């Protein structure tokens with residue numbers, strides 16, 4: 001369970017208003033939400049706050065009954081490696097590593113032995129339809145294929161929470177639909193919680209619910225199918 005209660009973020013302490021406040025959200029394993037909202041309202045910042053990459057100025061975030069807002073930097077770094085998966089607009093594959101090595105990265109960071117990490121990475125690549133390309137290099141892939149590798153890397157360590165920031169922002173609509181379908185299928189198989197920030201109504205429709213971030217909190221904005 002992820003429980004966000006009354007989260008508040010202010011960048012400039014001299015600013016009259018915080019960027020956002022009153023942000024609350026509860027998600028059970030297997031549930032997903034899309035977060036939409038005006039440009040600059042703080043959607044990416046909210047993801048960064050949940051991931052412990054930005055400090056918060058009030059409120060609480062609990063994941064599996066652990067209070068994330070009480071963790072120190074090292075504690076959060078460890079938890080992030082173990083329990084979080086990230087999918088960004090830019091795929092962030094490492095060019096000097098093969099696809100299997102890119103996907104194995106989170107497992108290496110969790111000190112899994114090389115043979116196990118390689119086996120799990122290849123199995124995950126198979127689940128995104130890229131088994132035959134495991135020893136290929138990122139530069140040989142299309143954008144859609146790169147994002148499928150990034151999805152495999154985000155999920156290979158079976159994270160409890162997957163945070164996605166405009167995951168198909170760099171893809172054409174047809175590729176985006178395929179990649180999002182795959183992303184949400186794999187998230188569902190894993191029983192993970194997913195939060196996806198997007199400007200795209202078509203992308204948002206893949207999540208269970210759509211919420212809109214406003215300066216005073218998240219409001220329901222569910223898109224009709």
Ligand SMILES: Nc1ncnc2c1ncn2[C@@H]1O[C@H](COP(=O)(O)OP(=O)(O)OP(=O)(O)O)[C@@H](O)[C@H]1O
Nearest residue numbers: 011012019037038039040041042043044045046199
């Ligand atoms: N480190 C920072 N220091 C100060 N201000 C920041 C910082 N990071 C972001 N901001 C400001 O906070 C606001 C929210 O930024 P954020 O990127 O979270 O918005 P967003 O809703 O994701 O926007 P978009 O939809 O355009 O990507 C912006 O005005 C931005 O300039």
